[in-house]
Amino acid sequence: MSSSAWSDTVLQLLRRMNNFYSPGSRRAKCFRFEIDGAHVGWIPPRVAPLLTRYPDVFTPPDGGAVSLVPRLESCEERSEAVDAVLRALRQEGSLSCLKGWRDENYSVMPKFSDPPLMWMERAATSLFGVKRYGVHINGYTVSDSGEVSMWLARRSPSKQTYPGLLDNLVSTDLTCPCARARCHRDEQRVNGGGSCAVFLKAAGGLAAGVSIKHTLIKECQEEACIPAAIAEKALPVSTVSYTYEEEEGIFAESQFVFDVKLPRDFKPRIGDGEVQDFYLLPIDEVKELLATDDFKPNCAMVVLDFLIRHSFIEPDTERFYQEFVEGLHQTL
Secondary structure (H helix, E strand, O other): OOOHHHHHHHHHHHHHOOOOHOOOOHHHHEEEEEEOEEEEEOOOOOHHHOOOOOOOOOOOEEEEEEEEEOOOOOOOHHHHHHHHHHHHHHOOOEEEEHHHHOOEEEEOOOOOOOOOOOOEEEEHHHHHHHHHEEEEEEEEEEOOOOOOEEEEEEOOOOOOOOOOEEEOEEEOOOOOOOOOOOOOOOOEEEEEOOEOOOOOOOOOOOOOOOOHHHHHHHHHHHHOOOOOHHHHHOOEEEEEEEEEEEEEEEEEEEEEEEEEEOOOOOOOOEEEOOOOEEEEEEHHHHHHHOOOOOHHHHHHHHHHHHHHHOOOOOOOOOOHHHHHHHHOOOOO
């Protein structure tokens, strides 16, 4: 592929992954999702009428916003009330995203550093455009002559999303650590910050015994059989953030990005079945793959961020350098 064609293709990827804020998007028709006056997401116009059928949980659209009713005061009350609505909608079968119900829960809050206001089933998050967070690890090696290669994973064909596509060495979502979360916000506080003890949360207020780095080390072991002694050397280097809309709803996501330089004689192995294979590829070949359909889109963005940070893409030779940087770091 020519350099010009590669640049155009990657730019189109970034525009697609940020299309919620592009001209012609549905943003102007969406309703703000608010909890106790805080803006936590976006509700697509086709979803809002379904929620008005549950006046004990949701207020009617007002001033461009849909809110939870004031009587739902605690994290647990909000979570359980919304979960009951979602389970009823799931039974109706009219919302395709709910067919992928996972019994995994995301914390809902205005910013990652804020106390969670409720939890929500993963499959439903796009219906409310709430922010989702994850961790992605770039694993790479450097030869004696200085040549860089990167380890990539190929997702299992049985994965619910993007089966069989290329992924970063290890990636995971920051979901609530319990399968059926119960918020004990009033019973157990973390670091005096009023944060729920069962939810992941940032800036020293993460759930008791859980941190981003802890999650990274655990997932490295489970997905790629990477020993903790190696995983602990992974360095936090960036975040990659974007918001896009699809038929199933709105996806506002931010990935915490880590780099880990691996020993040249180390080979990751398949662990929990999330991955079907691992490949060590020269960085030029990895760069070419970004402009194909073989990459999970947000993982391609994480690799692009790596290429920019390590100067494999430079402003003197890449005409869309500034657009690339901006497209990787959008405000949610």
